[in-house]
Amino acid sequence: YFGTMIATVFSKAFPVGAAWHFTGQLLVVPAMTASLVAIVNVPMAAILFVVEVFGASYMVPALIVLVVTAIFTHQTSIYRTQRERYRRRQILPGYSVRRVVVPHKWHNKTLVQLQIRNHFGLNVIGWVEKEADDGLPHVRLSADANRPLNARDILVVIGKDEDLNEFEEEVAKKEAEVS
Known part of the structure; x- marks a missing residue:
């Protein structure tokens, strides 16, 4: 319109x-x-x-x-508004997409090394790098499984709600181990 x-x-x-x-x-x-x-x-x-x-x-x-x-419409991109307002979104009953902050313990590890799909049955569909190569935040919609993660990046993960809950609990434990 x-x-x-x-x-x-x-x-x-x-x-x-x-x-x-x-x-x-x-x-x-x-x-x-x-x-x-x-x-x-x-x-x-x-x-x-x-x-x-x-x-x-x-x-x-x-x-x-x-x-x-x-x-x-400057500064009103849907990517920005969604990122600021929604940490989790249900896409179907029992299935959701969530944004999960990478714990410090996973710094410099890759998605291949973490084996999130094998351990939790979840798919990482992207991530928000807190600081990309140019020094600015960057949304990666196609997650390169061999690219090292940085602490405080945000993973965009999709899967069953109970698997996501288990994953978030594991991430919280990893973050608590560092503290």
Whole structure:
């Protein structure tokens, strides 16, 4: 909705005869991609989507609508809001996704070494590195099982609720051993 609203404003702001005239129809496609930016905050992917699917003629309108949308929705990515509000989320009855902080005892260990799937029947579907190579927090949606973990990173784990409870208890024990 937000992207379409911005597209409508631009189609009315530049009347016929202006140097740049955009019809409502021409801005519908960029409006859809602007919605992607507003929700997921991935402007490069949105632009590439427009050009690959609809053609280069949509590039300029897409850029204009995307820039305006990005300005209005700055700092409101769904990844950020979900990360701040939900530590656990039930996806089906008895199955959940949880964020679990890596204990200090697991620092520099890999997922292969920890064998979380074998010991707990859980799958690590990603993790939030507290400090990536560039010094900023980074969400890894495809967890590299051979990459060393850092203490205080956050694992995103999916599985049965009882297995997740057991896993969280084990993590709490590991953290208590260090204290």
